[in-house]
Amino acid sequence: MELAIANVSKKYSSKKYGLNDYSIRVSSGILGLLGPNGAGKSTLIKIISSISKPTTGTVLLNGNDIVKSPNYIRRMLGYLPQDFGVYPNLNAFEFLSYIAAMKGVGGKGLQERIEKLLMELNLIEVANKQLGTYSGGMIQRIGIAQALLNDPKIIIFDEPTVGLDPEERLRFRDLISDLASERIIILSSHIVADIESIADEVAIMKDGVLLAKDSQEDITELAAGKVYETTVNKSNIQNFKEYHTVVSSYRFQDCFRVRYISETPFMDSEPVTETLEDAYIYLTRN
Amino acid sequence: MLPFIKIIQGNYLQYVRSYSFLITVGICVYVALSLVPSPEANYTTIRLGEFTGDYNSTWIALVMAMMASVLLSLVGFFLMHGSIQKDIETRIGHIIGTTQISNSSYLFSKFCSNLLILFTMLCIVFVAGIALLFMFGNQYSLQLWEFVIPFVLIAVPTLVIVTALALVLEVVFPRKRNLQYGIFLVLYISSLVGATFEKKEIHDAFGIHEPMTAITTQVQQQFPNEDTAFTIGFISGKRNADKVVTIQHIAFSADYIWNRVVFMLIAIVCLFLSTIYFHRFNIKEKIAPLPTSAPAEQNKSAGFQLSNLSITPEFSSQLSPLVSAEIIMLIRKTPKWLLGISFCLMFASIFVPLPVAHHYMLPLLWFLQVGVWSDLVTKDTSFRTYYFTASSYKPLQRVFISRILAGIGIAIFIALPLLVRYIVEFDVHTIINIMLGAVFIILLSVFFGTLTRSKKLFEITFFFLIYSNINLVKITDYFGALHNSIAYTILMLVLSTILFFSSYSLKKLRYES
Numbered sequence: 001m002e003l004a005i006a007n008v009s010k011k012y013s014s015k016k017y018g019l020n021d022y023s024i025r026v027s028s029g030i031l032g033l034l035g036p037n038g039a040g041k042s043t044l045i046k047i048i049s050s051i052s053k054p055t056t057g058t059v060l061l062n063g064n065d066i067v068k069s070p071n072y073i074r075r076m077l078g079y080l081p082q083d084f085g086v087y088p089n090l091n092a093f094e095f096l097s098y099i100a101a102m103k104g105v106g107g108k109g110l111q112e113r114i115e116k117l118l119m120e121l122n123l124i125e126v127a128n129k130q131l132g133t134y135s136g137g138m139i140q141r142i143g144i145a146q147a148l149l150n151d152p153k154i155i156i157f158d159e160p161t162v163g164l165d166p167e168e169r170l171r172f173r174d175l176i177s178d179l180a181s182e183r184i185i186i187l188s189s190h191i192v193a194d195i196e197s198i199a200d201e202v203a204i205m206k207d208g209v210l211l212a213k214d215s216q217e218d219i220t221e222l223a224a225g226k227v228y229e230t231t232v233n234k235s236n237i238q239n240f241k242e243y244h245t246v247v248s249s250y251r252f253q254d255c256f257r258v259r260y261i262s263e264t265p266f267m268d269s270e271p272v273t274e275t276l277e278d279a280y281i282y283l284t285r286n
Numbered sequence: 287m288l289p290f291i292k293i294i295q296g297n298y299l300q301y302v303r304s305y306s307f308l309i310t311v312g313i314c315v316y317v318a319l320s321l322v323p324s325p326e327a328n329y330t331t332i333r334l335g336e337f338t339g340d341y342n343s344t345w346i347a348l349v350m351a352m353m354a355s356v357l358l359s360l361v362g363f364f365l366m367h368g369s370i371q372k373d374i375e376t377r378i379g380h381i382i383g384t385t386q387i388s389n390s391s392y393l394f395s396k397f398c399s400n401l402l403i404l405f406t407m408l409c410i411v412f413v414a415g416i417a418l419l420f421m422f423g424n425q426y427s428l429q430l431w432e433f434v435i436p437f438v439l440i441a442v443p444t445l446v447i448v449t450a451l452a453l454v455l456e457v458v459f460p461r462k463r464n465l466q467y468g469i470f471l472v473l474y475i476s477s478l479v480g481a482t483f484e485k486k487e488i489h490d491a492f493g494i495h496e497p498m499t500a501i502t503t504q505v506q507q508q509f510p511n512e513d514t515a516f517t518i519g520f521i522s523g524k525r526n527a528d529k530v531v532t533i534q535h536i537a538f539s540a541d542y543i544w545n546r547v548v549f550m551l552i553a554i555v556c557l558f559l560s561t562i563y564f565h566r567f568n569i570k571e572k573i574a575p576l577p578t579s580a581p582a583e584q585n586k587s588a589g590f591q592l593s594n595l596s597i598t599p600e601f602s603s604q605l606s607p608l609v610s611a612e613i614i615m616l617i618r619k620t621p622k623w624l625l626g627i628s629f630c631l632m633f634a635s636i637f638v639p640l641p642v643a644h645h646y647m648l649p650l651l652w653f654l655q656v657g658v659w660s661d662l663v664t665k666d667t668s669f670r671t672y673y674f675t676a677s678s679y680k681p682l683q684r685v686f687i688s689r690i691l692a693g694i695g696i697a698i699f700i701a702l703p704l705l706v707r708y709i710v711e712f713d714v715h716t717i718i719n720i721m722l723g724a725v726f727i728i729l730l731s732v733f734f735g736t737l738t739r740s741k742k743l744f745e746i747t748f749f750f751l752i753y754s755n756i757n758l759v760k761i762t763d764y765f766g767a768l769h770n771s772i773a774y775t776i777l778m779l780v781l782s783t784i785l786f787f788s789s790y791s792l793k794k795l796r797y798e799s
Contacts, residue, residue, distance in 0.1 A: 051676040053798060074679045075601065085670030089618035090611070098611035104679035106602025113599050130618075146674070151598045 001028045001062060001153060001184050003048065008057030010043050010208075018043030019054070020208040030180050032199030032216075033188040034280050040208040041188045042082065042158070048186065049079045049156055061154065075104060078152030080143045082159040082188075088132025092123055092142060095131055099146045117145040136163040144172070154184045161194055173198050192277040202276065204283050211283045216276055223279040228262060228269035231255045240266075245285050247278055261285075290395055293387075297369075297399030302406065306740045310365065313743075314407050318414035320520075321353045322346050324422060329522050334505045335513035336526050339533040341423030343432040348497055348536065350415040351436035352518065354408060355444040355492045356478065360753075362407075362445055363470055364746045366400040367452040371461070375668065379567035389561040397453055397557055404445045412437055432535060439538055440493045443546040447491055450553035457560040460569060464624050464657050475753075482518070493546055494518070500536045519754075522761060603679070605688050612692030615665075619658050628654050628700065636703045640711075643704050645767045648720070649755040651700050652727060652765075656748050659731045660741035662693050663789075667739055676797060686793055690732055690786075697724035701765075715775070719766025722778040726764050727751075729785035736789045736796075 003026040010018035019040045035041050046052035047059060050070035059066050066073040086095055096114045100106065118124045121141040126134070131142065140163040147155060157176070161169045177198050179185060189195055195202060196216065203213040212219055227247070232240045237249070237256045245261040259272065261282045301307055321331055322341070330338050332349050339345030373379040382392060412433070419428055451473070455466040473491075480489025481498075490496075498516050505514045508531060617625075631651050635643040663686070666672040675681050698705070701720050708717045727748075734744040754762040763769055764778065 049673075049677045051673060071680055074677060077677060079673065079677050081673040083670060084673055087615055087665070087669055087671065089615055094611065094614060097607065099674060099678075100599065101602075101604075101607035101611060102674065102678035102681070102685055104601055104603045104684075105599045106604060106607060107600030110599040149599070 001182065002026070002060075003154065003184055004058075004060040005044075005048070006058045006060070008044075008047060008054045008059060010040075010047065010052070011055040017208045019047070022057070022208065022210055024203060024210055024213055026184055026186065026201075028180070028182055028184055029200035030176060030185045030187060030198055032195030032202045033186060033205065034192065034195060034202060035205035036284055038207070039205040039284075041205060043208070044205070045156055045158055045186070045188060048073075048154075049077060050074055073154065076150070076153040078147035078150065078155040080147040080157045080160050082162075084143055086131040086134075086139060086142060089130055091130050092118055092127040092145075095142065096145060096149060100149050103150045105150045113149065113151075114145075117148060121145050137165065137168070140164055141168075144175075148179075152183070154186075155179060156186045156188075158188045159190065160187065161189070161191065169194075192280055196276045204280055206284050220274055220276050220279045223261060223274040223282045225271065225274075226261050226263060226282060227259065227272050227274045227278045228265045229257065229259050229272050230266050230269040232258050245281060247281050289387075290391060293392075293395040294399045294402065297396065298402050301399070301403050306738050306742065307403075309738050309743065310407070311410065314410050315414060317357070318350070318411040319418065321350050321357075321411070322415070322418045322422070323525065325525055325527070328524055329520050330525055331518070331520060332501075333517045333521055334502055334531075335515055336529045337505050337509070337512070337514060337531050338525050338529070339501070340426075340530050341419065342426040342532060343419060343423075343429040344535055345533045346415050346419050346423065347433040347436045348440075348501065348533070350411055350418075351440040352492075352494045352497060354411050354437070354441040355494055356518065358404065358407060358411070358441065359444045359448040359492065360474060360749060361746050362404045362448045363452050363474075364742055364749065366404065366449055367456065367466065367470075368463075368742075369396055369400060370453070370456045371463075374461075374567060374569070383567040389564040389566060390558060393453055393457065393557060393561050393564060397449055397554075400452070401446060401449045404449060405442075408437065408441055408445065411441075435538070436497065436536075439543060439546055440497065443550045444492055446550045447553040450557040454556050454560045457564050460565055462621070464621055464654075467657065471749075482516075490545075491549060493542070493549075496538065496542045497536060501533055504533055504536075505531050519757070520759070520761075522759075603684070605684060605691070608684060608688035609691050609695070612688050613695060616658050616692055616696055619661070620655070624654055632700060632703050636707070640704075640707060643707070644716075644720075644765075645758065646756060648701055648704055648723075648765060648767070649752050652697060652724075653748060653752040655696065655700070656745055659693055659697075659728065660735065660744045660748070662689050662728070663732050663735040663793075664739060664741050682790070682794055682797060686790070690728060693728035693731065694725055697728055715770060715772075716766055719769070719775055719778065722775065722782060723765025726778055726782045726785070729782050729789065733785045733789045733792075736792045 005022060005024045005026075008022045009020055012018055017040075022040070022044065033041050033044070043052065047054050048066075050066060050073055053067055061073050064072045087098070090098065093114060096117070097110070100110055100114070115124065118127050121144060123138060123141055123145070126138065131139070134142065140160075144157075144160065147157070161172060164172060173194070176185060176187065180200070187195060187199060199216060201213060202216055202219045204211045204219065212222065231252060232249075233255055237258075240246070240258065240260075241249075244258075244266065247259045247261060249256045249258040251257075259278075260266075260269075261278060265271070323329055323331060331353055332338070339349070370379075373382060387395075415433065416428060419426065451470065455469060459465050459469075477489070477491040481492045481495050498518075502514050502516050505512075620628075628651060631647055631654075635647045635651070638647065661668065666675050675685050678685055698721060701724060705717055705720060708720070730747065731744045734747065735741060737743070751762050751764070755765075755767070758768060760768045766774070766778075
């Protein structure tokens, strides 16, 4: 499996680009997509999932142009949108059967697969209730179930852990790792920890442009020797934040313990081991 | 006071900046210009026997104000209806519910902004009226006062009543759209009948009875022996050049003005009283119980284990699962009481005289589905399922088509008792016309839904259709009740084809953008 995006631009108006000359190659495995709001993650996901067409550029999946032939990817796509709804008058079985029909999936095994999916996602007991009565977390799990209905070869999860409780979040990470063999999984999230624990590769975007794409270790390495911690007085904290790239800060007695990124450290600072989050902040803020 | 005005401004701008408002304005201009037909037109809107008025300020203003009162109130109800529901759907209601705004302030701000939108449309009609005076009545000068007074006294109070009514119904019967429509339909028709036939002003919510009587009196004085029966609506037949009367200034009585004020006050008081019942977005919802521990034999997995998903489903491009799921959704969306009424009417249409079943019961039965059919192609927006549809396998050829087929299937099923009766009579042509009617009405909903991405235009049009169908207006007969010619059948076929290909092309364009 290989997805090749070459020189893709999406122009919304004469001055506004969703994506600007964006190129990336994705092979089997998990790609974590990180970027601040407005970075173009959703635009990219919509183009890959054939919902939107690029203004220029090509998107090839295994050598097939999916802009020209979107049904090629649709047959093997599992997509969990960030913001989605369900038909409230259908129950879980009916809704998943309906989505299966939309995906062009049927046959004898379908009903059994739906049952197994509902069982694995802990929804089997409420499967006969109408979806209008489901809580947010249950709807999110229905979303995950529909994405896996057709045994997809390319899976796109946009903010998949929203609404899941901590235990379900951990299980979901295991599920993604389980899926990754021989499949392309694109995982977009604002939560760096979600991506840090499972992604084989990480792509960091900003303003419609790809800033970096590499293995987690190599991306993290970009911030090496630039991450420090120091203690700052309460009265100086605002001033400090204005002049330094602060990753995090927490109250420590009457002062603040601050983790920041800098080429030249502030006096009394201690160097600390860099993380993916540090690298993400370093790349997107500089 | 300033926050209150800001809320009104926000609501108003949110609406007028929408794409659907642009379409509404376009239609409003077209309809406004057709309210006073040209001398060559094949219809009239207000007629007294064979008589019509000459194009002076008084006549044009009265015709437009009366027609606006009757028609804009209908359109206005459907446009303004659902403004609270929208706050529920967009979940803005949850934010509003936690703010300091009182129920009455919220509802009155909605009332004011909705009224402003309708006034904007009324202004368009007003300006169109002046334009028509310059077009057709260039021998007369513009008398601004003659123009303004009928609009202020006839149309404005009606819009106030309708705006308040739309909100009151939404507050008292939240989420029961079909019931709200049913109540409005009864009130609208009874007010229209009251205004036309009853002699008491109290029945005349539209405020057309007194001006109607005044015009009739003027014509009767000039032609005492002629038929001067008053008719209002889009009436087929050319204007008779020999029977054109110049209508002079009409003085509205103090009783009439008082009556209009009382109607507005009642509407506002009702709105105020409804604030007591306002749910403040705390609507009871049935919540499914959280799954308890699974039965022993099912609980072998810790959950989220993909190794248990060993079955891989086959590829299938069949349409039938999609169509049947769409049919289930259409049926489930219909409230049970409405399903009950529909089945009773279907059963009754087996026994009532055939013309009654065809002319009255069939359009009524179809109209009962208005809330369901209007949503056929717009439900992806309202339920936020657009991404599922757009990324599905051949969405245009499969999902879009299956929705149309499901709608047509239901429409034909509803007409089944009538169809069986025509089968018994071997009337194949009428059977074809009825089936084409089913196809046409569904495709009309699909076209309007695709074009505007909203269900309102179809709902308004369908309301106009049912009203004129029941009044046996020939031009709006789409199900072969008043026509039985081959030319008519071909026309319906062509219209349906145009609607289908327009909707298909538009949808294709949207998917490809």
